[in-house]
Amino acid sequence: MKLEQIKSKLIVSCQAPSDxxxxxxKIIAAIAQACIGRxxxxxxxxxxxxxxxxxHCLGSIPIIGLWKRQFSGYDVYITPRFQEAMAIAQAGADIIAIDGTIRPRPHGENLKELVKRIKGELGKLVMADVDTLNNAIVAAEAGVDLVGTTLYGYTQETQHLSPPGFSLLTDIIEKLDIPVICEGGIQTPQQGKTALELGAYAIVVGAAITGIDLKVQAFQSVID
Structure with a gap:
């Protein structure tokens, strides 16, 4: 896969709560097929x-893969270890998304070593999900190929902020020379367009398109 395939494009996050x-x-694949078809x-x-x-269903379509796993005592949950990265690489992911913050990781792994092993041993591109400019800089120095604003508003340091992280997006673009993906909190097509106009390499939209569970909960919370 070449990064040019997703430049200035829409990437859809097809996920659902584990329960x-x-x-x-099969259902996730059907949702994914509908997204690609449109x-x-x-x-x-x-x-x-x-x-x-x-x-298997969609052939060579670009896939950013991750594996959310919780470990007691650690806040990092997006592909926290090389073990998870290897599994999703073997499953067919083109880009491995990892937590790109400097927070502690299970089993003592560190960001730089994780990036090095993914690129060297698995031959995959690495996307760092970050929450702040500082973490984006650290991730870039660790050798990631692209960064995303995914964790803006979802970490202890940024919990007072609300995504989409347009300010973070512009700060990272100004500071770094690698592609920056705007992800997290994009609720409308206009917000997606704004992100691209601000210089996002691509946009990732999840719940606004595929978040059926969350949308129903939102409606029900008002009704109850």
Whole structure:
């Protein structure tokens, strides 16, 4: 896969809560097919099973893969270790998304070593999900190929902020020379357009398109 395939394009995050009936590889694959059929240029997928099924159904479509795993005592959960990175690479991901913050990781792994192993041993591009400019800089110095604003508003340091992180997006673009993906909190097509106009290499939209569980909960919370 070449990064040019997703430049200035829409990437759809096809995910569902683990306790949802939608969290099944066949259903995720159907959602992914619908997204690609309507013009999405790529997909962001969680777990090896979902990645493998979508790869089987959609062939060479660009896939950003991750594996969300929680470990007691650690806040990092997006592809926290090389073990998870290897599994999603083997499942067919083109780009491995990892937590790009400097927070501690399970089993003592560190960001720089994780990036080095993914690129060297797996031969995959690495996307760092970050929350701040400082973490974006650290991730770039560690050798990642692109960064995303994914964690803006979702870490202890940024919990007082609300995505989409347009200010973070512009700060990273100004400071770094690698592609910057705007991800997190994009709720409308206009916000997606704004992100691209600000210089985002591509946009990732998830819940606004595929978040059926969250949308129903939002409606129900008002009704109750």
């Amino acid at each position: 949802s009936p939608l969290h099944h590889e 013009g999405a240029a790529g997909l962001r997928l969680d777990t090896p099973a979902h990645i493998r099924e979508v790869r």
